[in-house]
Amino acid sequence: MERQADNAVANILLVEDDDDLAELVQIHLKFQGHRVSRATTVAEAKAQYRQQPFDLLVLDRGLPDGDGLDICHALRQQQDWSPVLILTAQDAEMDKVEGLEAGVDDYITKPFSVLEFQARVRNVLRRLKQSTDTTVEKETASATDAMTFGALKILPELHQVSLNNHEITLTATEFTLLQFLASRPGRVYSKDELLDYVWHTHHSGYHHTVCSTINRLRRKLSLSDSQHHFIQTVWGVGYKFQPQQ
Template identity: 60%
Template structure:
């Protein structure tokens, strides 16, 4: 069984002091180190002073939108995971977040247990992406997957079409790589939650749909239609629809 990531440095940016104190307490229960800020300016300063393993960002900050901070990270090719806190629960808000590169969303008010679970899951996904696996330590590196013009390179965390990289979030990459390892195999939302999000919590199913839609849109913009919906069942990677 996978070990839980602990001892991480988490940047918490939340202007509600009471909520920030509660979040910090429960992050410390998970054995993480917390640095706190209350604004976009604080976040930028603290990020320059510490090696951050996870950003926990309130969307509504006194000097701007937390989403802009995530966009700044991604434009700078910084894929440190981001968990967004928001009082907004519309589908459009979630789509905006995913497009900006947010790894996960949690809507206020939220339970402590759900928050801790989401932190663990985001860090675990990032750990799988960044850290060496047992096979890698034994010298057996994962090889790229090639489907016509589409190349998925797990070691470089890179997806390229005609040798030109496309920008994916950590979750989008993990989802595509997982599906592509077994072409034609149909996975239900519940199975994807267990294998990619590593949670059995069915409340995430909307997140699965949103992530699939964002991933499919990015691929289709480059002429790839390899993520297929099997109505009433789930999703699959179909290599026959990749462009050669």
């Protein structure tokens, strides 16, 4: 029997050098039913990741041998879009923007609410589950399932996006956002609405998460099509998906 998204057991790599904090985080992740491995350095984390895949990486930034964000950079350069959640004391706005621009799925600063942390983990894993090919139906999905907008094609069941016949690799969050906006072309969504529908949070303090993800999506789409901007800003209101004419 397939597990529900919120109850799914995930294999999580926690990269944190503070023993007390790591123990606390491990307790709460295991309370949610997840399996947790731990690393204390960038080098150790990379070595563990080479040995086995993980469903989620929870990374501190200030590690003894470098910035945990380097792990995310290394994964993205290899076209590995495994979910990454940053958990760090570096709380400056530019630190958050840097993390989101690097392709992390979420960014939480210390000190943090345990309940919020658990909710963020559930949300990231839920988006991963929605975008993962887990059923025979998904494996046999046909072109009739596609959302087609001129040269842009979105295959929800296969988690595939192509533009001008070039496949575009998206993170789980980027794909969920694009699919959501494209499901109602021309409809304008505020940042709060997108946080609610895509990130499942009502905290307006994470508007930068929406902006950074929108910017990444635009850059990826522009690599294949510099003539049309599918995701458009409606100043003072929000964002909309505009199909090619």
